[in-house]
Amino acid sequence: MSEQQSTLDIQKEHQQYVEDLGNFKRTHNCSELNKNMLGQEVCLMGWVQGRRNLGKLIFVDLRDRNGLTQIVFSPDENAKAHENAHILRLEYVIAIKGIVRPRPDGMPNKNLKTGEIEVYVTEWKLLNTSKTPPFVLEDDTDASDTLRFEYRYLDLRRPVMAKNLKIRHQITMAVRNYLDESGFLDIETPLLTRSTPEGARDFLVPSRISSGHFYALPQSPQLFKQLLMIGGSDRYYQIARCFRDEDLRADRQPEFTQVDIEMSFVNEEDIMSMTEGLIKKVFKETLDYDVVTPFPRLSYDKAMLEYGVDKPDLRFELKLKDVTEILKNSESKVFAGAELIKAMRIPDGASLSRKEIDAFTELAKTYGALGLAWIKVKEDEWQSPLAKFISPEEKTALEKALDLKAGDLIFFQAGAKDMVNTALGNLRIQVAKHFKLIPDNSFNLLWVTEFPLFEYDPDSKRYIACHHPFTAPVQADFEKLGVSPDQIKARAYDLVLNGTEVGGGSIRNHNAEAQRKMFAALGFDSEEAEKQFGFLLEALELGAPPHGGIAFGLDRLTMLLTQSESIRDVIAFPKTQKATCLMTKAPGEVSEKQLKELSLKLSENTNEKKS
Template identity: 50%
Template sequence: MSESMQGLHRTHRCTEVSNANIGEKVTVMGWVQKRRNLGSLIFIDLRDRSGILQLVFDEPKVGSEGFAKAGTLRSEFVIAVEGTVQKRSAAVNENLKTGDIEVIAESIRILSESQTPPFQIEENSQTKDEIRLKYRYLDLRRPDIQRNLMLRSKVAYLMRDFMAKEGFLEIETPILCKSTPEGARDYLVPSRIHPGSFYALPQSPQLFKQLLMASGYDRYFQIAKCFRDEDLRADRQPEFTQADMELSFVDIDDVLDVNERLLKYIFKEAIGVDVELPLKRMPWQEAMDRFGSDKPDTRFGMELKDVSDIVKDCGFGVFTSALEQGGSVRGINAEGQGAMPRKKIDKLVEFAKGYGAKGLAYLSVQEDGSYKSSFAKFMTEEELKNLVAAMDGKPGDLLLFAADKNKIVWNVLGALRLEIAKELDLLDPNQYNFLWITEFPLLEWSDEENRYMAMHHPFTMPMEEDWDKIDTDPGAVRAKAYDIVLNGTELGGGSVRIHQSDIQEKMFEVLGFTKERAHEQFGFLLDAFSYGVPPHAGLAYGLDRLVMHMVHADSIRDVIAFPKVKDASDLMSNAPDIVDEKQLEELCIKVDEKEVEEKEAEEAAEK
């Protein structure tokens, strides 16, 4: 039966007890990790968020009632124990921070009993994710998850500390906002007071932080909740946390400077890693040409090589037809993998098809200098020799080629180099390669929409030297935009914003907005900009992604207390769920049951 802790006061967390406390009386509280009953002695491993402490129950010291209680303890019982700290009488446990001390119990209270948990509370649990997330309150007791969340808390504190010292003001922006186009789907919230009208949950505080600059606050910072109704991946969640900032009277270098110093401070203080400044910068076009990605992992080579000029007149139709249609032929060199079995190569071909490739051409340079290839018969010996030379190929190398539109070639080879790097164990988790990607295209063409879309958002400033191309060649206009990349992950991004009304209106025109529609959607921002607005720029980090890299987690779910699963549901609380009919009536909403059933049937068929 559970007891009260009245009259007790915890003096230490488990690992706060140390050699310095030997001979002292302490009161510790926590969960039973393990019980070992040796008859005359009972050993309990007590666990709290700080770690584990060994308790020893000896009947003469704790009394017969206390000893009997200790004998009833099971995993996850919550207890309070008073006792004296002493050197361990048995072997020292070097794996524990408290491995050379123990507490000799003098009294015990059972504060709460526990059922047998559905899985063991231990580090690096092999329990299925579905079970762990259903019982997330138990999963959160695991020491590795607790360390992750404690580090996340420390990172948030360090950010606030740094930003305050740099003159940033922490200001909250609204959660209930106006829905705006251009971007991912919004989560909508119906209004009871305004029937038929909806709020949107913010995808970011973008418009409000720009308004704060127009209002003269100069430097803004916020750790903000954001929401996007999009398909999930290992580094995405429908609700996530941004470390968001905006600065006035600045240009690109000012923003990058403060953020480089922020990253250096956080990594040193949180995990003891020295980040060397200044961070490298790479224009978007160079990143795509060399790595096939605008968030390249630069911890290894295997860079893309454009061999279009080498193969433009060859007899291999796959190459030449891609070039005739305005595409390119590019390759990567998997050094030392020339003996890769055909089965493995076929798997890589299938992998490439998943990224839009029609196929994958390969050429293996044998140890004797001969070639084994899927296309050698279509090319002369001289052409093959030139191709291998262009790829820096040598005996024992495997050359892989994609031929298609640039976008597809980049996607395929960018993903392929990462896949091969994982298989060859080339990715050192303790190496932190930061990189700024700059000079993004301002616009990208959407076949679906049949118009140009903003690559970042409609408020991004174009590079002044490219602005004269906006009417004749919009796709060639570069943006004053920048992303911060770490080991192949985009940690955050930002841009210098448009603060001149004529450029903003032209931007909306290029994006296909009429003046009326632009004012309908963004009128409050455009109106504010007619009252004198300073040049401003900003950046936002995905806090979850940042911490995920710092703790070497495979998924951001391991650094978020209560995450969602792939279909954006919460297995623990069963959200989203149906609501009472009365609530829907108040909101003037009627659910089309037939439509819901049809959609559920479609989703079930897809699975």
């Protein structure tokens, strides 16, 4: 008989002892008991985390979502209860009654909130048995993500996962309480709406009643929250479910949650001030961490100039420096003819080995770079394959521009503007990690403002909205719509936490004519604009107040506050990077009858893939 068969046989044998709660009523959770409760009779319920049979005494770690309590089965308390406890196995569900007693001298567990006490069992019930779990339900599990997601309900029993979901709840409640106290209304918006041409791909839902027509699941409640402002709701919020059919990363999911906010009769300052109060409350109530307000602000142009990205992590220095003017006439082919040349000085970075520099070079290549130029600054020389191509005048100019000192290392990147910024901007983060420049348990909040209104999309060969097509341009740039789209700034702002965008918003176009000009600048003719957004344009003509808002990614914010590696660790039932659910096997096939009701038919290509 295999070990698995033996385990199943034991589990089936123990099923005969399973009872319901009867007269048991839980009095405490498994993290509440302490020395002030000595001598009290308590009733606990939970799962068997561990079991140690020392002969006369059987020790069990009882776990619920709040923590652990050590319980003790002793024949001196109840001989029958002690004898029956021999059947207990990992993850059996039990209820116990017992007396709180101090742990023996010298044996407290300082790592547990209940580490100074234990509960001697006087009576207990087996509520359910369990097969041997497919992985150890502890924080330091070696289970793969695939196995964890397949048995997600077991993974959620691990203390770290229970803690993450609790913090997510605390964040949500802090948000709700703050916004309620600030006069906001929680209003739901539709999940079945119509597809719009801008942004990521929509998830489409076929309509059975209107054959050949489709709903779209919302990528955000953007249009509806603007309509709520036109409807006089004044201050709206929603913990909104959103859907985007896009490629996934560690911080992306096909369905996600955002804290969606809109306000009437406001400007940027009003929204940013409200947001800072909200974030301050969230940090205080979830982490007991005091953030300093107001948050610093950085223009988009300055962020790109000094950090190469529009969401810089300012917990450390390592600024980038534009040295194009210094090196544009260099004899080196690395710099010759480059659109942009930037340098990053790494204090005391000359200690890097050639192997480590090669590793950073390979990383830069993943962002489109052909390589990575470097110079080690020594007391009496510069060490680098490039050194012989740097003239004395260029050397002096670099020393002054970068404030170079002996022991420094310089990384250079040259080429197209977007590539240079992307490569060095991301390399900056990895350099900081390598040299341990990022303080532990630190948080840096930052506003990035004055974004471009448009960006050029080389694939479609046209300008698209950087944020969305309802963002208002700064008033001074309004006349440039349709004339100089690359020169227009948006009334938009992003909130950045530790180098990750956690929220973004803007002041909206509240005038119909301004919105029509925005659509025209994006390539919509008047007929297409009316077809797609006629309801919004008409609403803007019926007394729309000035309004704006912001939205936060709740999953991403929780990930950062819990210092998790992925948003999948703060979502109860996430999807994989292929947008599948390994537990329920979604997405799945549907019957021919269902397809027929929806007037749908699978293509031959789909059938070939299935076969």
